[in-house]
Amino acid sequence: MIxxxxxxxxxxxxxxxxxxRGIIQNFSVDHIPLKLQEMGCLPGNEVLLIxxxxxxxxxxxxxxxxxxxxxxxxxxLIEISKVLSK
Amino acid sequence: xDKTLRVALIGNPNTGKTSLFNALTGLNQKVGNYPGxxxxxxxxxxxxxxxKKARILDLPGTYSLNASSADEQLVVELLLNxxxxxxxxxxxxxxxxxxxxxxxxxxxxxxxxxxxAVLVINxxxxxxxxGITLDIALLEERLQTKVVLVSTRKKQxxxxxxxxxDSHEQQASGQCVDVSDIDNSYFKHLQEAFPxxxxxxxxxxxxxxxxxxxxxxxxxxxxxxxxxxxxxIKRLQQKETIARYVFINRFMxxxxxxxxxxxxxxxxxxxxxxxHKVFGYLIFFMVMLLIFQAIYNWSSIPMDWIDQGFASxxxxxxxxxxxxxxxxxxxEGIIPxxxxxxxxxxxxxxxxxxVSLLEESGYMSRIVFLMDRxxxxxxxSGKSVVPLISGTACAIPAVMAAxxxxxxxxxxxxxxVTPFTTCSARLPVYLIIIALVIPDxxxxxxxxxxxxxxxxxxxxxxxxVFSAFILDRVIKNRARSFFVVEMPAYKMPLFKNVAxxxxxxxxSFVWVAGxxxxxxxxxxxxxxxxxxxxDYHRAEEIVTEQVxxxxxxxDLELQTAIASxxxxxxxxxxxxxxxxxxxxxxxxxxxxxxxxxSSFAAREVFVGTLATIYSVGSxxxxxxxxxxxxxxxxETGKKLFDFPTGISLLLxxxxxxxxxxxxxxxxxxxxxxKWPLIQLVMxxxxxxxxxxGAYQVLS
Numbered sequence: 001m002i003x004x005x006x007x008x009x010x011x012x013x014x015x016x017x018x019x020x021r022g023i024i025q026n027f028s029v030d031h032i033p034l035k036l037q038e039m040g041c042l043p044g045n046e047v048l049l050i051x052x053x054x055x056x057x058x059x060x061x062x063x064x065x066x067x068x069x070x071x072x073x074x075x076x077l078i079e080i081s082k083v084l085s086k
Numbered sequence: 087x088d089k090t091l092r093v094a095l096i097g098n099p100n101t102g103k104t105s106l107f108n109a110l111t112g113l114n115q116k117v118g119n120y121p122g123x124x125x126x127x128x129x130x131x132x133x134x135x136x137x138k139k140a141r142i143l144d145l146p147g148t149y150s151l152n153a154s155s156a157d158e159q160l161v162v163e164l165l166l167n168x169x170x171x172x173x174x175x176x177x178x179x180x181x182x183x184x185x186x187x188x189x190x191x192x193x194x195x196x197x198x199x200x201x202x203a204v205l206v207i208n209x210x211x212x213x214x215x216x217g218i219t220l221d222i223a224l225l226e227e228r229l230q231t232k233v234v235l236v237s238t239r240k241k242q243x244x245x246x247x248x249x250x251x252d253s254h255e256q257q258a259s260g261q262c263v264d265v266s267d268i269d270n271s272y273f274k275h276l277q278e279a280f281p282x283x284x285x286x287x288x289x290x291x292x293x294x295x296x297x298x299x300x301x302x303x304x305x306x307x308x309x310x311x312x313x314x315x316x317x318x319i320k321r322l323q324q325k326e327t328i329a330r331y332v333f334i335n336r337f338m339x340x341x342x343x344x345x346x347x348x349x350x351x352x353x354x355x356x357x358x359x360x361x362h363k364v365f366g367y368l369i370f371f372m373v374m375l376l377i378f379q380a381i382y383n384w385s386s387i388p389m390d391w392i393d394q395g396f397a398s399x400x401x402x403x404x405x406x407x408x409x410x411x412x413x414x415x416x417x418e419g420i421i422p423x424x425x426x427x428x429x430x431x432x433x434x435x436x437x438x439x440x441v442s443l444l445e446e447s448g449y450m451s452r453i454v455f456l457m458d459r460x461x462x463x464x465x466x467s468g469k470s471v472v473p474l475i476s477g478t479a480c481a482i483p484a485v486m487a488a489x490x491x492x493x494x495x496x497x498x499x500x501x502x503v504t505p506f507t508t509c510s511a512r513l514p515v516y517l518i519i520i521a522l523v524i525p526d527x528x529x530x531x532x533x534x535x536x537x538x539x540x541x542x543x544x545x546x547x548x549x550x551v552f553s554a555f556i557l558d559r560v561i562k563n564r565a566r567s568f569f570v571v572e573m574p575a576y577k578m579p580l581f582k583n584v585a586x587x588x589x590x591x592x593x594s595f596v597w598v599a600g601x602x603x604x605x606x607x608x609x610x611x612x613x614x615x616x617x618x619x620x621d622y623h624r625a626e627e628i629v630t631e632q633v634x635x636x637x638x639x640x641d642l643e644l645q646t647a648i649a650s651x652x653x654x655x656x657x658x659x660x661x662x663x664x665x666x667x668x669x670x671x672x673x674x675x676x677x678x679x680x681x682x683x684s685s686f687a688a689r690e691v692f693v694g695t696l697a698t699i700y701s702v703g704s705x706x707x708x709x710x711x712x713x714x715x716x717x718x719x720x721e722t723g724k725k726l727f728d729f730p731t732g733i734s735l736l737l738x739x740x741x742x743x744x745x746x747x748x749x750x751x752x753x754x755x756x757x758x759x760k761w762p763l764i765q766l767v768m769x770x771x772x773x774x775x776x777x778x779g780a781y782q783v784l785s
Contacts (some may be wrong), residue, residue: 029320029324030320033154033568034154034320034323034324035492038191038327039188040188042327042331050357051358051361054459055459058458065185066572067573068571068573069455070569070570
């Protein structure tokens, strides 16, 4: 796990609930694999949490229209701003 | 140089690349030595409208040229190696219409390498259902290429693609994204260091986390260029990716439109059920149960036919051909040996059928999603489920499938434990022994033999998971774990694809196993029907004398007694008796011992060996199973294949590593002899102890 001390108030993908959306704000390139970025995980793109597995891990996401799953550990490193649902 | 056009199919996984390959080449294809979905090099050929021949290479699924797995590295290295005999004259980039943007990332990378590239937009039949409209002309203009809409399901666009390949020389090979724009000074220095090379080729070599080895020799020194540290390189890679998306978005907004009101969203409905935290697991369990029951029950009918067929063939050969060494070799050596393996074709075909249905339909990714958390507890990844499930077909493609696991430690553990899963080669051994020692009865609606088989499968999985748990504690972690798995759209599996997979893999199984078995059968037959001792040559006299005092025997009984005496004193018998002390604690006699030793090459040889041993000297039309069931252990006077011996054998085969090919592939994948040797000693040693324990307790 990565140090989380000053991240308490920041929202990340792991704080989404199924059906909720967010816009990706920021993450450290050292911790997010290029492959995920190539799949559309880039600042400004939208992320939707489709489903989570038991214990909320891994997370089934739609990022920029691509359906994929990542672990909670990594999702917690990607900051977002939540989009209020209609 | 010949005039054959070299074409490479490149594309993201799950884009239907293999279907396109099948559609282009038909049956003119060659799969590498081992089965596995596009894991090994697959080649085929087709004729173009001009009459020219094209050689088509199906490259492993690749998300991008920035390699994060061994498969992707293979693709990148080939594309950077102009002198390689497989280097393509033209690349066909296969994209899936639903994820076009992401697929175009790879397309722009290949284009920027300067390789002429045609874009195939596959699964065009899904456009209407998803409410997608495309402006092909605009795409062609902006990408400076030809775009073909293909539906392999409806056989559309294939001829158009063939025509385009003919005129590939006219394909423009302009650049999409100029990496130099990302960081002018850095790329200027890089270019100055290697003035002769193209800047994107240089950048691709510099930016990879692994050194690229099999590339143009001029590019090799670029591996060691390091003006920036890893973290800075990663930042540049992100900028490059953004630049590519900017390039793509510029025209995709116009060229690609989705009308969500027209889209029928089957995926989310299915996913709500199939990845549900309760129903998801329940369905997964039911699917597995169905597979194993089906393998056991459905295939028993054709198997009985094959069994009877070979018994009759053997007898027919015996009677119709002139008597002599050749007839005896054929009837007692080769036919039963080959029959011993052909009989398992129905089951192996079923197994490959189910594994390929799971892959083709997209359900496999859901299993990965459901199982990741559980598997992680044992040092594995959700992706280890794929090797573990396909390991039920064969450990070799399964070990290769572990390439998709990004984390080295998780991958290594998966490779090490996969051979515990019950592969199709164990099946013949299990089936014959289960038939001999487990009653064919139904309790509470469940067939006991089928249940035993399922328990053996669970035991294999259980052992794999348990040893992973131990290994997780022993092996030091080398790299940060990360896990990204695509959840593709659900697809109705294409009959043609599934049929090819089942046919190719079953054929390769029978062919590879058949060759070994044929050779071993001949050797065994020779050893079993020749001897050096006096006992062997005078068998008839000795036995006749022995029985003279006893109550009279029928002619048949006498013949059987002579044959068995001869076998005992043949070369094979002598050899078997020599190793008997080692295996007696496990409840085996010398015949099983011979079968055991010969099956160290490959497990399924066990049955072929027993079939040969039990055929030598017998002239009855009996199936091998009947002969084995009637065999009596001379020392105990009980049936040889009784319950304790049967269980002991089942356990031995469940755990021992008896497969040369597995050892070879593990060596190749881990790049050292250390791991396969550890695997061999641990697995086989454990098998011996467990089998001995079980026999001693039960008998």
